[in-house]
Ligand SMILES: CC[C@H](C(=O)O)C(=O)SCCNC(=O)CCNC(=O)[C@H](O)C(C)(C)COP(=O)(O)OP(=O)(O)OC[C@H]1O[C@@H](n2cnc3c(N)ncnc32)[C@H](O)[C@@H]1OP(=O)(O)O
């Protein structure tokens with residue numbers, strides 16, 4: 742079910758300082774900061790030859806990173822993002838196997854403009870897992886190979 746490692750999320754207290762470290766000390770290709778208020782984060786993607794690093798700092802009082810940074814004030818690895826071809830199919834299979842999908846289970850649009858979901862860290866060796874759908878859905882939302890309900 743899971744495919745490529747799309748990115749590794751790292752929560753940091755100071756996004757600009759972390760980005761400078763990746764750019765200047767580690768010599769990596771560092772993108773521009775982007776606010777994702779609907780997710781309570783500001784992110785900078787670091788592009789590597791085989792994957793990406795998502796540097797994130799809290800945005801707003803309700804950021805999901807706040808609790809994490811209280812327990813790890815200097816920052817730390819926060820989540821792994823795996824790619825899946827069909828996020829609804831992946832969710833339903835995981836739920837059938839007893840995994841906890843965070844939130845109400847509805848995929849939301851993530852930093853790459855694709856649907857994402859998160860799985861509880863307690864179910865996966867203490868690692869928060871993000872799933873990102875990779876194949877763009879056709880305009881009618883249909884999925885290849887899946888029977889489509891008759892249109893009204
Ligand atoms: C989607 C936009 C972007 C993208 O790439 O597209 C992003 O990736 S945004 C990333 C930020 N968004 C999220 O993380 C959303 C999903 N996260 C959550 O729903 C929460 O952070 C949650 C449920 C993982 C933790 O919530 P909270 O911190 O309030 O709960 P607790 O402090 O009670 O933690 C419960 C338990 O889990 C452990 N924990 C918490 N966070 C992590 C983590 N990142 N990795 C591993 N373990 C984690 C925490 O230590 C607690 O363990 P316990 O033994 O009970 O103390």
Ligand SMILES: [Co+2]
Pocket residue numbers: 748750795820822871
């Ligand atoms: Co992410």
